[in-house]
Amino acid sequence: MLNRINLSRADLNLLVLFEAVLEERHVGRAADRLNLTASAVSHGLGRLRRLLNDPLFLRTPKGVVPTARATELAFPIADVLSRTRSILSTAAPFDPAISTRRFTISAPDGSASVFLPALLAKLRQAAPGVDISLRPLMPTKGEPSPERAWQSACAELEAGVMDIAVIPLDGAPVRFHSRTLYEEDFVIAVRAGHPFAEDPTLEHYCNALHLVVSATGDPEGFVDTALAREGLSRRIALTAPNFMFALAIIAETDLISAVPRRLATIHAVRFGIVGVDSPLPLRRFRLNAVASKAAMMDAGVAWLYDLLSEDEQGTSKPSARARSRKQQR
16 A cells, blocks of 8 residues: 655645746745745755755756756646635635636637637626636547537536536536537538539539548548438548637638538638538537536636626526526525
8 A cells, every 4th residue: 555645744835936936947036926035945945855856946047947857747736736726716705806716618629719709808807817728628539429428528527627618418417507508500611712612512512622620530520420321422631630720721722621600600701711501411509508516506617607608798597506596495
């Protein structure tokens, strides 16, 4: 059995000191930032070096530089401090106007680029100190069932890896709150002036060169399943890791691709593309904001959840908390 580290012997404030020295690259500036003396910072670094068994920072004429071990520790220490600050911030009543919390939202890039600009505009007005971490999210490869395809996202929500997920998942388990943000379907994105836009027949569609968005490089998607039902196929000349990169490629080539309609509309002018209705029936779906009921007990998460689902007029459906109170009556 492995021996557990006795945290009572470790001063976790040393991690804050590590963060300051790493960012400032200078003991004196780190001391000023922490309202300490340079001697106190040097003493703390000595304790941290003994604790981690590494020099951590090497002196130079202009300050200090991190060792390989310090560079390796930079991310995990930043993560520990971020989570600790988030936990402590929940102890006080949440006030978006003065909050400096960071929330994590996960979504496929095709939907993130649709809802994010409006959300950021709302944050600038209502919560200028609140920050967002955006994580990419993709369904499980090769899983046709939406419920199973997004199981990993639900697990990460429950684990607290993210606060809210925006995913095309209907019928979320009862331990989650789910609210539809908008409905979506697919169009065929092509560069302006592409011949397909003038004659978007199924024959021309199958004969075109196609781009498929696939984070894994898998050259088949839901469109191929729909084509196979008609006894048809297409040539996938390129896969791209995300929709935004795909739009940039489409704008400069004769490749065509099925992309979310709102995405194509929002970025049509920027990339010089047009969205053409598909000659093949493609699926419609709903993008839902999903959060665990446990996370929604946090006033900050509940506030962000409601802000995310506000419509353009600034109104939203009854909050999850309000619905819960109503159901309990």
